[in-house]
Amino acid sequence: MTSDSENMSTSLTAIDSDIHTAVSGGMPSAIADLSDLVRIPSVSWAAFDPAHVRASAEAVAALAEGTGLFDVVEVKQAPIDESSELGQPAVLATRKARNGAPTVLLYAHHDVQPPGKDDDWDSKPFEPTVKGDRIYGRGAADDKAGVMAHIASLRALKAVLGSDFDLGLALFIEGEEEFGSRSFANFLTHNREALTADAIVVADSNNWDEVTPAITVGLRGNVTFRLTVRTLEHASHSGMYGGAVPDAMLATIKLLASFWDEAGSVAVEGLTSYSGETPDYSETQLREETGLLPGVSPLGTGTILSRIWNQPSVTVTGIDAPSVANASNTLSPVVSVKVSARIAPGQNATDAERAIRAHIAAHTPFGAEIEIDDLDLGDPFLVDGSGSIFGEAKRAMKDAWGTDAVELGVGGSIPFIADLVRVFPAAEILVTGVEDPHSRAHSPNESLHLGVFSRSVLAEALLLARLNAGSHTAGR
Numbered sequence: 001m002t003s004d005s006e007n008m009s010t011s012l013t014a015i016d017s018d019i020h021t022a023v024s025g026g027m028p029s030a031i032a033d034l035s036d037l038v039r040i041p042s043v044s045w046a047a048f049d050p051a052h053v054r055a056s057a058e059a060v061a062a063l064a065e066g067t068g069l070f071d072v073v074e075v076k077q078a079p080i081d082e083s084s085e086l087g088q089p090a091v092l093a094t095r096k097a098r099n100g101a102p103t104v105l106l107y108a109h110h111d112v113q114p115p116g117k118d119d120d121w122d123s124k125p126f127e128p129t130v131k132g133d134r135i136y137g138r139g140a141a142d143d144k145a146g147v148m149a150h151i152a153s154l155r156a157l158k159a160v161l162g163s164d165f166d167l168g169l170a171l172f173i174e175g176e177e178e179f180g181s182r183s184f185a186n187f188l189t190h191n192r193e194a195l196t197a198d199a200i201v202v203a204d205s206n207n208w209d210e211v212t213p214a215i216t217v218g219l220r221g222n223v224t225f226r227l228t229v230r231t232l233e234h235a236s237h238s239g240m241y242g243g244a245v246p247d248a249m250l251a252t253i254k255l256l257a258s259f260w261d262e263a264g265s266v267a268v269e270g271l272t273s274y275s276g277e278t279p280d281y282s283e284t285q286l287r288e289e290t291g292l293l294p295g296v297s298p299l300g301t302g303t304i305l306s307r308i309w310n311q312p313s314v315t316v317t318g319i320d321a322p323s324v325a326n327a328s329n330t331l332s333p334v335v336s337v338k339v340s341a342r343i344a345p346g347q348n349a350t351d352a353e354r355a356i357r358a359h360i361a362a363h364t365p366f367g368a369e370i371e372i373d374d375l376d377l378g379d380p381f382l383v384d385g386s387g388s389i390f391g392e393a394k395r396a397m398k399d400a401w402g403t404d405a406v407e408l409g410v411g412g413s414i415p416f417i418a419d420l421v422r423v424f425p426a427a428e429i430l431v432t433g434v435e436d437p438h439s440r441a442h443s444p445n446e447s448l449h450l451g452v453f454s455r456s457v458l459a460e461a462l463l464l465a466r467l468n469a470g471s472h473t474a475g476r
Contacts, residue, residue, distance in 0.1 A: 015160060015465050016399070022156035023458045030152040030457065031135065031450065033063060035128040037110065037144040038137040044088050044111035044179040053175050056110045057089035060147055060173050064093040067154045068163055070171065071095050072194075078187035087183025088175035094194045097168025102389075102467055105170040105197035105427070106154075108146030108204060109177035112139035113442045120444035134438075134447040141448040142441035145434040146203035147173055149453065153461035160465065167468035170195055177204070177416070180224075180376045184416045188423045197427050199389045199467075200420055201460065205433030208406040210449050213397040213459065215390075216431035218276065218309055218409035219417065221343035221380035223353045227360070228371040229255065232333035239329060246366040247331035249321060256337065258363040259314045264299030266341075270355025271312040274345040278305035279406065289437040309409030312352075313342045338374075342411060349377035349415075378415020387428040393463050397432075400459035432456065 041048070042056035057075045065073045070093040077086040088111060097103045115125035115138045123129035128137040139145075150171060157165075172195060176182060188195060205216040229252045236245060261267040281304050286292065300307040307313075318338035322328070343352045357372065364370050383390070385407065397405040417429060434456045440446045 015469060016462060018160040019156055019461045019465050020458065022159040023152065023454065023461055026152055026155050026159070027450075027454055027457075030148050030155075030453075033151070034140065034144060034148040034448075035135070035137075037147065038128040038135075038140050039126055041115070041126045042111050042139070042175070043114050044176045045114055046179070048114065050088065053088045053111055057091055057173070057175050060091045060110050061093075063147075063151050064091060064171055064173075067151065067158055069095055069154055069158055069169060076187070076191070078183040078190050080182045080186070087187065088179070090175045090187060091171065091173040092191060092194060093169075093171040095169040098166040101166035101168060101470075102198035103168030103170060103196070104464060104467065105172060105195055105200040106150040107172050107174070107200060107202045108150055109143045109174040110139075110147055111175045111178050112142070112144070113178050116444055122445055125444075125446075130450075133450050135450060136445055136447045138446055141435045141439040141446055143177070143204045145448045145453055149203050149434050149457050149460060150201075152457040153464060156457070156461040157464050157468075161468065165468050167464060168197070170197055174416075177414075181416045182376075185419045185423075188419055192423060196424060199428045199430060200424065201393075201463075202414065202417065202420075202429065202431045203433055203456075203460075204414060205410055205431050206408065206435045206437070206439075207433060207452060207456075208408060208437075210436045210438070210452055211401070212403055213401045213405040213455065214408035214433075215383075215394060215397065215405050216410050216433070217383040217385055217407045218274070218345050219381040219414055219431070220309070220312075220345065220411055221347070221349045221352070221418075222376065222378045222413040222415060223341040223343060223349055223356055224374075224376045225339055225372050226336055226374040227252075227255075227339055228334060228336040228373070229364075230334045230369040230371075231366060232331060235328075235330040235333050237329065238331050241331060245331055246368070247333075248335040248368070249332045251365050251368040252335045252337060254365045255360065255363055255368075256316060258359070260299075263301055265301055265307075266312045266314050268312070268314070268341075268355055268359045270358065271341075271352055272344055272347045273306075273312065274310040276306075276310050276345070276409065278303050278309060278409065281305045305409065308411040310344055312344050312347075313411070315340045315342075342413060343380050345380040345382045345409075347380065349379045353377060376415075378413050379418040381414070381417045381421070381429075381431075383429055383431065389428045389467070390430060392466060393430045393432070393459075396463040396466065397459045400462055401455045432460070 040056045073093040125138040208214045320336040
């Protein structure tokens with residue numbers, strides 16, 4: 001006579017096998033649907049046509065509706081900072097849990113970064129192109145692949161279990177992550193009941209490599225702003241007055257240089273580091289993954305991954321100044337730069353902002369006038385990995401990939417996770433992803449490794465099936 005636990009194990013083994021088959025069979029349609037999403041240039045930045053973001057949201061809503069698993073599917077917007085201006089459209093689809101089963105919230109975003117110059121791409125950025133085992137295009141990895149990982153895993157679940165199962169689901173596909181998620185907190189507040197869950201799967205991160213899965217346990221925060229430096233009321237002849245009158249470019253260069261020491265480490269007093277351990281990662285691997293030129297040395301001190309995961313960084317991502325083609329022999333009166341500071345886990349973004357402002361005030365040369373605006377803040381995040389659903393997720397990854405998942409730190413930021421923790425403190429946060437070190441998210445020739453995509457879908461589908469089958473007993 002078999003026990004209930006033995007019957008459960010046999011049932012799960014059969015379901016796992018069926019999930020494998022369903023994911024494999026669903027890959028062609030998942031890749032085709034991903035390609036359709038990539039063709040929509042859904043750049044959420046203010047300078048781009050918002051109609052494309054709306055079209056992208058509607059396409060995602062149609063995919064969610066097509067799973068046949070949700071009671072309600074809506075395209076919704078929330079106000080920005082309690083103002084009348086609305087954020088970009090998001091998709092919210094919900095299905096209520098039954099019989100005490102847990103609810104899982106699946107998050108991704110359908111907006112993308114600007115493509116940059118077409119000449120920097122080997123193929124058109126919004127025309128998905130398969131080369132070898134990768135599909136290229138803006139958003140192919142970040143994060144329309146995250147959207148499709150959720151959709152494909154739900155399709156596999158439906159193929160194996162049908163529509164009559166107990167697991168609760170909420171699908172939240174945001175439309176402005178690449179532009180700072182400015183309506184995110186309000187969206188959570190306005191839709192709190194629909195979004196409440198026992199676990200939140202954020203499919204917007206990286207894997208260790210193409211054959212090793214990862215679950216992200218640490219993220220840096222960010223302080224991003226525009227810095228404007230003025231020294232003159234108007235441009236003046238550089239030959240007539242150069243050498244006596246400080247131009248804005250000189251003042252900007254000297255001020256920016258103060259952000260780093262001679263080794264390239266951040267030299268802003270008050271920005272802290274985190275003492276977490278890091279796996280082995282060689283300079284050779286860094287060079288291979290980043291395209292660092294042979295004669296260029298890495299920045300900073302400490303282990304390479306501690307510099308990326310656990311220490312602050314400051315990057316100048318844009319400069320508004322006279323172009324070389326249009327340069328005249330004048331002293332520039334004003335220069336603006338975009339600064340992206342990454343904040344180590346353990347420090348909140350508000351304290352980091354104060355430290356940066358104090359540093360700028362103390363290091364501005366020649367009495368130049370300074371303005372800081374277009375400010376975005378995001379707190380860093382450390383995952384509590386002690387929860388049982390977290391352990392279940394790692395087991396699903398091992399079974400899908402055939403190797404243990406690495407607990408990964410990430411140098412990038414997902415600021416809204418702090419909002420998720422604040423609004424849903426009882427939920428376990430699982431930060432997963434479909435990217436790998438060669439995906440080049442945000443860069444020209446962004447791509448998705450199709451094997452990584454398939455294994456990521458399988459891991460998520462296994463997790464959902466096992467949670468539904470009762471291998472985890474949830475309680476809010």
